[in-house]
Amino acid sequence: MNFLEISRVAFMSAFLLYCAAFICYVVAVTGKTWRNRDPERHEAKWGRISFTVSSLGLLSHLVYCGTRWAYSGHVPVSNMYEFMSFLSMMIMVAFTVVFIIYRKILLGVFALPLAILIMAYAAVFPQDVQPLIPSLRSIWLYIHVTLAATGESFFAVGFIAGLMYLLRAVDFSATDRPGRRQKWWVEFTLFSIIIVMGFIVSVFAFRAAGYEAVFVQNQTTIDSQVEQDSTIEDKVIYNLPPIVGPHQSEPEQIQPFLGMTKPIFDAPSWMRGDTAGRKLNTVIWAILTGTVLYLLLRLILRKSLGSALSPALRAIDPDDLDEISYRAIAIGFPIFTLGALVFAMIWAQQAWGRFWGWDPKEVWALITWLFYSAYLHLRLSRGFQGRKASWLAVLGFLVVMFTLVGVNLIIAGLHSYAGTD
Template structure:
């Protein structure tokens, strides 16, 4: 491969695999905190009769009418420490992942997102960074890291196996500074929207559990057990909305930059190429989501479903349009 540094490309692949392993360990840690930590556990309410314990000459403990406070279980502090160390591992994994992308850029002497493998790698990193950003503002959502990392690891696994492409020079059509601008913005927007989609799924699970738990004959199954440990529906909804509110302007600018690049490369701003069409569909859906959030009658469950439809549009555009449908944007890099 002329112009390609094979040793750097091999190092990049090794760092990519290491990042997946570190993310996997962090996911196990977040899952352990979720399963054994006290976050999300229901507090004992006044519905449970308070017991009055009287020791030898001691005052009564738990007077009638006083709301008891849940005691932290023995495993609670240990689970919290595991959660904190999982965040450290997540940051370490993000650094290794970033190094993989930078080394890949050095190997090809260009921005490393010209095919599906490279784009998926960048989008996975952005998904992780988006979750770290959520933790910065809402640290109580830390124990949900396992849910966020699962799709990230899945996308990276597919990128490293099914979608993998060896380091190679850019094809002539992509040798433009617009590649660095357009595709960078798309990867940032879509990677962050993956995190928002996960939060919307958890939100739907939570509100379904909260609604059904008021029924007299409700029995919590495995899904109910999962939902009982989730944060409040309002917190999940707010986090999902904030990520979309950040990502949508980025995605909008990416679409505009793509149109400008198309005019320079093909002599027209918009030609309803399959990838352009689905990018526009996704943009319309997310615009509808933000509008639904601003409309009193469409908040909550309906808005969450719109968010998921938007992410389905992006996923369909990435996998199906790139692999199955032939068009001007056929740069999957698959052999």
């Protein structure tokens, strides 16, 4: 068995161990409510088991990273699969650090699903090891990407604690207008997470079914030597049923799905790039599948997701959650600043001959940095604590996820080599 096979086994082992650890954390938190004998002892026992299992999962994740690194010869962060896998690993590292400091078992109930979700998202993308393109063959790959992911992982822990605070502090029985607005935004945040789950479910479901649709896209180019137009045919392959077809294309082969034998409409002309239609189609499927999943959960629970999760947090001190969220973001901010901005600009100067080029990923990295700068400024100078600070922590990580996911799916740029297949 070579390093690549070991890395694949280690990745799957980490995923399964995280799932098992999540179940153990749930048992640790909920078991004390239905056990009549010594609930504190039960929580302590299952808390130790949960942390041990999640630590074994992290160890397996580190083995994945090390063996893939040994096989490829470079740190595994060069495409979307590798980067998201690395990010989920660093979220577990950040969670482990925060857990050791604060010993809050309930954090595991929220941190593990986030790491699992990001690992599942990573598995959607091609997993083959490919040689680095010239612009990535630099020591700055190690520094820029790893530090940026590490900073974002602490932002993720801040998001988890902030969301937990809101679930703990928001009154889901309120009927006044401010109360309804708070409930709606908490529910929208949970719905946004379900949308990412919808993307994963839809991709894996149609991939398992072997679905494929092929389009022929005609592109006109001008030959400067003979001053004549020439037409080049490119094939665009969809692995999801084509609600949106590529711009100016003809279907070559479409497997019928629910009577759908052709796209409902084509991608608009302003969406440039041969994959623009496919990306828009993917976003639409993620929203549709996520909405179905959300409605199914609402039907099963017979209440909003926020109302269902809130009772589990009644025993936890909201001030502790507020402190955890702030400390995690305060740790992550300088790391993110160095990785995503300072070292990124140095690398950009070496690779592209300029420090800044208004590439979409660069712009959104700057937006992320400005947002967390404002968070820390408001927290320290204006006394933003509690609910206000928690809303900023939640919104900030949604900005991070759009930078990582939305920009790659929707906007094309120099960072498109990150692996949006």
